[in-house]
Amino acid sequence: MFIIDPHCHMVSRTTADYETMALAGVVAISEPAFWAGYDRSPAGFLDYYRQLTETEPKRAAAFGVQHYCWICLNPKEAEDLGKAKEVLAEMPRFLSRPTVLGVGEIGLNKNTPNEAKVFQQHVQMAIDTFDASHGTGSDACAAGKHHLILIHTPHLEDKLKGTRMILEMLKDFGAAIDPARVLIDHVEEHTIKEVKDAGYWAGMTIYPVSKCTPQRAVDMMEMFGTERLCVNAAADWGVSDPLQTHRTLLEARRRGFGVEEQMRVFYNNPAEFFGQSPRFRLKKLRVSEIERGVVGER
Ligand SMILES: [Zn+2]
Numbered sequence: 629m630f631i632i633d634p635h636c637h638m639v640s641r642t643t644a645d646y647e648t649m650a651l652a653g654v655v656a657i658s659e660p661a662f663w664a665g666y667d668r669s670p671a672g673f674l675d676y677y678r679q680l681t682e683t684e685p686k687r688a689a690a691f692g693v694q695h696y697c698w699i700c701l702n703p704k705e706a707e708d709l710g711k712a713k714e715v716l717a718e719m720p721r722f723l724s725r726p727t728v729l730g731v732g733e734i735g736l737n738k739n740t741p742n743e744a745k746v747f748q749q750h751v752q753m754a755i756d757t758f759d760a761s762h763g764t765g766s767d768a769c770a771a772g773k774h775h776l777i778l779i780h781t782p783h784l785e786d787k788l789k790g791t792r793m794i795l796e797m798l799k800d801f802g803a804a805i806d807p808a809r810v811l812i813d814h815v816e817e818h819t820i821k822e823v824k825d826a827g828y829w830a831g832m833t834i835y836p837v838s839k840c841t842p843q844r845a846v847d848m849m850e851m852f853g854t855e856r857l858c859v860n861a862a863a864d865w866g867v868s869d870p871l872q873t874h875r876t877l878l879e880a881r882r883r884g885f886g887v888e889e890q891m892r893v894f895y896n897n898p899a900e901f902f903g904q905s906p907r908f909r910l911k912k913l914r915v916s917e918i919e920r921g922v923v924g925e926r
Contacts, residue, residue, distance in 0.1 A: 632656045632898040633873050635860035645870050646691040656694040660733035660778050663704040670714040677722040698732035698778050706746035720757045729905045732778025736790040777810045791819040829901050833862040834872035842876040854893050888915045
């Protein structure tokens with residue numbers, strides 16, 4: 629089985645993690661910009677964007693893994709509007725780099741007015757900078773009016789309210805936002821339905837101690853279907869594990885999901901969502917009759 633992990637913070641991981649993931653079938657990783665565990669200066673963000681766009685693709689390539697990333701100021705540091713203004717002014721030149729898939733992971737942390745304001749500024753930038761950064765000719769994107777957008781939803785008691793605030797803010801952009809070009813991450817049982825019903829992609833983040841477990845993720849796959857749904861390990865500097873995506877795949881297999889459905893969630897869905905950017909180089913895969921016969925359908 630080939631796997632695309634749509635959300636991993638590899639700057640926090642070792643080369644041994646890259647090797648482990650490659651051995652376990654990971655062929656591509658997408659890495660959203662996030663909080664470093666401490667608040668950075670605006671200059672620190674520029675260094676971070678260089679790390680995401682210059683260093684990580686090389687580290688991943690050493691293990692045969694394609695590395696893509698997303699650029700933004702994370703919601704936790706968006707509370708400082710002065711810093712947000714400085715960092716956002718520098719973002720467009722990084723959004724035009726060849727391995728950048730879009731704007732993310734933006735969103736909310738504590739659902740404050742400042743976080744909401746910076747979220748809206750990011751969405752506006754995804755719309756305003758799209759043509760300029762994609763150029764013309766073979767690099768032009770045929771469909772869609774804005775950069776792809778990857779969204780972080782808050783934790784625990786802030787999640788439901790924050791998810792609804794995000795959905796409302798996106799709605800306010802009207803036809804300028806195409807829900808098929810937006811992935812809303814860290815969904816749980818009480819938020820997945822509203823996200824999918826509104827036409828957005830949903831991401832489930834599997835952690836060893838918090839957020840979602842492999843069992844709960846597969847429960848949601850059974851309850852809400854596998855369309856427009858991605859699974860990620862979000863491996864970062866905290867307690868996390870880059871093979872949580874694989875544990876979810878094993879749980880799905882154990883419960884009788886066929887190879888085609890497994891392939892859809894862990895490879896073809898991210899390939900379809902990311903493939904809306906001409907910069908993402910992998911295409912969807914088809915399961916052959918032989919594979920169907922060997923692994924069986926449920
Ligand atoms: Zn993240």
